Amino acid sequence: MLTKIAVQTIKTKWKNLLILFAGLVISTAIFYMFSTVANNKAFLTANTSIKSIIVVFVIGEILLGLITFIYLNFANRFLVQLRQREYGLLMMFGANKLSISRLLFMETFFLGLISLVMGSFLGAGLTIVAGNVLQKQLDLTLPHWQIFNSTGFIITICYFIIVFSLNGFLNQLYINRTDINKLLQANQSAEKTPKTGVANFITGIIGIVLLILSFVVMAQLVAKGIFILIALVLAIVLNISGTYLFIRSSLTLVLNVLKGSSLSATGLRRFTLGQLSFRLRAFERILTIVTLLFALALGALTVGRGYELSTPTLAEQSSPFTININQPSKQDDQLISQLQGVTYTKTYQYKQLTNEIVWDAAQFDREPLPYYKSSTSDNSSFTASVPKIQFGNANQISKPNPSDFLIRKTLTDLATATNPNHISIGNTVDTHKFAISKAPVKRVTIVHVKNMTSQPNAQILKKLAATQTKRFPTLATLGVSGAYGFLEISKGVFGGLEFMGFFLAIAFLVMLASTLMFKVLSNVDIDRRRYQILTMIGATPAQRIFANALEIAIIFIVPLTIGIIDVVYGLPMFKALMVNPYIGLTSSLLIIVSFYTLYYVLTVIIYQQMLKKGNK
Structure with a gap:
């Protein structure tokens, strides 16, 4: 009988309970969504370099659980306040406190179970939307992403059943301790x-x-x-x-x-x-x-945005050119011509010998090599600014000047890019040696754009990198040289943290x-x-x-x-x-x-x- 009354009460008063019910569903959905991520250890460990990230999420889940409990306590008090005058009237007509407290427990528990089921489905939907949309918007591919995690689902079910049961018992205790006159005068006493x-x-x-x-x-x-x-x-x-x-x-x-x-x-x-x-x-x-x-x-959003905004800056600091194309095809040249905001495009000829790569010094005089000039500050730490690009000729490249050592690094990056097998190999900048060598002439094109994350640059650079990876399979592991290659590597390191910031x-x-x-x-x-x-x-x-x-x-x-x-x-x-x-x-x-x-x-x-x- 009490079960029928509880169900009928929920049916007849659904408009008054709508705010409460919506809050319960949302809180369940958020807890499920967070719990699914927090208990997906493979996802957390694969997408962040922070060793303690699992413990951080466990603490976060406990904190969210406490917040949810307090929220549900407010919701529970709202349900009692909504019906306490009716409970007082029922007592006047002969109902005892035990029956009223049982009725209140059933109403609380039934409402909680309905919201738990709907909240779990909503949480799964939010997990799908949040995961897929965020990964698409942030241009990330995060391994081991799940919309359902058995451990997270069980924790959500058990937690809310315990909380709803506890709220039901607290409601019973409140009714048993409250005088009938106080129930009848509900909402009339001054705060x-x-x-x-x-x-x-x-x-x-x-x-x-x-x-x-x-x-x-x-x-x-x-x-x-x-x-x-x-x-x-x-x-x-x-x-x-x-x-x-x-x-x-x-x-x-x-x-x-x-x-x-x-x-x-x-x-x-x-x-x-x-x-x-x-x-x-x-x-x-x-x-x-x-x-x-x-x-x-x-x-959380500030940290996520911080990684999103700072990663391109870190990538720009890593190399004075955005991407290099080894042995560019006609299709590559067409893609390069479609890039917007191009600062410079340079193509250098080289000959690959057994133990070294030979460059034409005269070409570096005609087309100076871009590089970042080293500063007196600590180069081991990143700053928020990108160094100004310098251009060096053949004499600067060959001269062992410690203050300009990074120009040799740029040349080394090019040598690495032109050596698909990534064997340790030297660099020689000499016009005569280049001329007398009988090795076939090869080309490498380097490009720098002002914004490599804007469209259509991001898509074009992605296609160019994919073409290089297909022609030189070893690049699939090591990545293409240049700022864009560093950006892709950085996404693998910081992308998980960026995603988690937005998700949270x-x-x-x-x-x-x-x-x-x-x-x-x-x-x-x-x-x-x-x-x-x-x-x-x-x-x-x-x-x-x-x-x-x-x-x-x-x-x-x-x-x-x-x-x-x-x-x-x-x-x-x-x-x-x-x-x-x-x-x-x-x-x-x-x-x-x-x-x-x-x-x-x-x-x-x-x-x-x-x-x-x-x-x-």
């Missing part, structure tokens, strides 16, 4: 107003200190070579604690200052500030979680949206009466909409501000792994803030629609 004073001020100071300590840990522990996982765990604990304490105290102080200022005297601002003051306690934990999610999303950003961004939107929208039933009172005392629809939009905006701004600060001071953690950890911050911030603003606008629109429906 506690946060207290101010010395203790509140001290709490804020402690929060700021913990936040600063988390930033110090992020920067200093990695800089001193201490194991990065220790820094990661410690920084997360300090940051979450500091953020919670800071939000708990600072918002109360700020709102009290605003209420006492002249700004609150116009329009409905005093009402808006009062609304926020009454609901601060309910939003403290959720704002802390959303702040963490925002920082994780922005940080999507996961955290969706989780962030569902968490904050759900929490805000779950207050509609309580707020509806307050806005009805505003209408009764003469507030216009435009004033009500503005007041509501301002209230939600303040709630959204808090995670935005603290999250950005977290990322700005947390990015130094990646100095050991990246050329410039801040290179992708600006573009990533624009992307994340754009989506975050979109979430805000959607939340306001949906909120207003729900208020209107309730007034009809």
Whole structure:
């Protein structure tokens, strides 16, 4: 009987449960998507050079599990608040607490199971879309990518069954401990107003200190070579604690200052500030979680964008020419002519002898060889800039000048390219020896383009490299010489990290949206009466909409501000792994803030629609 009532309740109240159900499905999907990657050890080890990446993902999965548990706890409380007055009425008509608690457990568990099934399918779909689209957009081919992982699937099922069961038991405990009068007066009791004073001020100071300590840990522990996982765990604990304490105290102080200022005297601002003051306690934990999610999303995208933007720079630093074509065919020459933004194209003749390659010195005088001039700085470390290309003649190439030793490196790269078997071989730059040699004359063409990742250059260079690899199979392992060859090798080294950054950003961004939107929208039933009172005392629809939009905006701004600060001071953690950890911050911030603003606008629109429906 109770089972039928629970099923019928879900059927009849599906509109009221729609927000809750959508949040449950999304949280399940994100957990499944993350768990599939975190438990795919072959994919993680094959696509990154970081040995501890598996442990990092395990910690990430645990962190996501904690965030999901807190989110589901909020969802669970929403379900109880939605029905508690009905449960009180049932008790008045003779139903005992044991039956009511069992009914609530069944409703929670059934809703959870449905969302678990749908969320798993949605998670698999998101994994397919995220994986395929990202690999296509980033021009990556990542081995061992899976849309289904048995271990990840089992972990997802077990975790959510345990969580839904635990929530069901907590609901039973709540009903058993709650008096019937309190159930009947649900949503009519006033919320506690946060207290101010010395203790509140001290709490804020402690929060700021913990936040600063988390930033110090992020920067200093990695800089001193201490194991990065220790820094990661410690920084997360300090940051979450500091953020919670800071939000708990600072918002109360700020709102009290605003209420006492002249700004609150116009329009409905005093009402808006009062609304926020009454609901601060309910939003403290959720704002802390959303702040963490925002920082994780922005940080992950910044790191992914950093690798995406810095890899071409690293490739450009590796060679003064983009690609070399050994023994170019007519088809190769046609492809080269289609390249855009060509800085130079040079073709050199050579003769390959048994132990050396002979170059015509006179040709280097006519067509100077490009090279990067060495600097006095440490050449073992990369910088964020590309050296200026120099051009050397035959005399410079032959002269053993230590300051220009990199010109010999360019010649060595050409020799390697013209020697398909990659046997150790010398270089000779001599016009006479070139002329008297009876070996057949061969050609090598080198090209430099301003942007090798733009279209159509990327596709043309890919075709040229494929042609060389087909004609000289040994290049399939060692790669073609030049910046483009280095770029392809770098994608194999950093491509996995680049992909993971974008993938995690999507996961955290969706989780962030569902968490904050759900929490805000779950207050509609309580707020509806307050806005009805505003209408009764003469507030216009435009004033009500503005007041509501301002209230939600303040709630959204808090995670935005603290999250950005977290990322700005947390990015130094990646100095050991990246050329410039801040290179992708600006573009990533624009992307994340754009989506975050979109979430805000959607939340306001949906909120207003729900208020209107309730007034009809």
